[in-house]
Amino acid sequence: MALRLGDIAPDFTTDTTEGTITFHTWKEGSWGVLFSHPKDFTPVCTTELGYTAKLSSEFAARGVKVIGLSVDPIDRHAEWAKDIEETQGTAVNFPMIGDPDRVVADLYDMIHPNANDTMTVRSVFVIDPANKVRLTLTYPASTGRNFDEILRVIDSLQLTDGYRVATPVNWTKGDDVIIVPALSNEEAKELFPGGWDEQKPYLRVTKSPV
Numbered sequence: 012m013a014l015r016l017g018d019i020a021p022d023f024t025t026d027t028t029e030g031t032i033t034f035h036t037w038k039e040g041s042w043g044v045l046f047s048h049p050k051d052f053t054p055v056c057t058t059e060l061g062y063t064a065k066l067s068s069e070f071a072a073r074g075v076k077v078i079g080l081s082v083d084p085i086d087r088h089a090e091w092a093k094d095i096e097e098t099q100g101t102a103v104n105f106p107m108i109g110d111p112d113r114v115v116a117d118l119y120d121m122i123h124p125n126a127n128d129t130m131t132v133r134s135v136f137v138i139d140p141a142n143k144v145r146l147t148l149t150y151p152a153s154t155g156r157n158f159d160e161i162l163r164v165i166d167s168l169q170l171t172d173g174y175r176v177a178t179p180v181n182w183t184k185g186d187d188v189i190i191v192p193a194l195s196n197e198e199a200k201e202l203f204p205g206g207w208d209e210q211k212p213y214l215r216v217t218k219s220p221v
């Protein structure tokens with residue numbers, strides 16, 4: 012069955028371009044982004060991996076470790092990494108899982124046979140420090156993902172884990188937030204002494220607490 016939000020991300024031990032990794036041990040205490048790309052030496056994947064490498068300081072600032080996967084072997088990944096560096100101007104600075112036997116791809120349901128029975132779809136899993144799945148995304152092979160959006164969701168998850176707020180449409184870090192409906196006005200006065208704009212009793216907008 013496909014992984015659902017709140018499930019524990021399955022652990023695995025696998026070969027990567029940075030050596031053998033046991034997933035839970037590798038990410039221990041950190042957030043993680045595990046993402047699949049359909050195939051090495053393909054154009055859209057080349058741009059995605061280059062861009063993700065360029066975001067390394069953004070991921071690090073949020074305490075996030077990134078790991079990629081395709082069903083190609085690691086020696087192919089290593090060859091392809093040279094092309095990524097040459098064309099995208101950044102070396103790949105995160106491990107890439109070589110999964111020719113599809114062990115991890117099957118564990119995370121990354122092959123959708125009615126779309127393609129040999130390549131992974133473009134899956135993304137955001138996994139929290141307790142190893143819970145907090146976001147899943149599935150994109151088709153022909154559409155490159157927006158990795159800025161993945162950072163945006165991580166910002167929202169990290170904020171809403173710490174405060175009794177939710178983030179509205181198209182929110183980005185620093186924008187106003189919404190006080191969770193479960194919080195009474197009495198409780199909200201304690202937590203949000205600066206007050207809020209009550210557009211409806213269930214729609215209370217306030218400054219971001221951080």
Ligand code: BEZ
Nearest residue numbers: 049053054055056152153
């Ligand atoms: C690509 O990354 O460009 C790609 C990979 C598989 C199918 C289609 C496009």
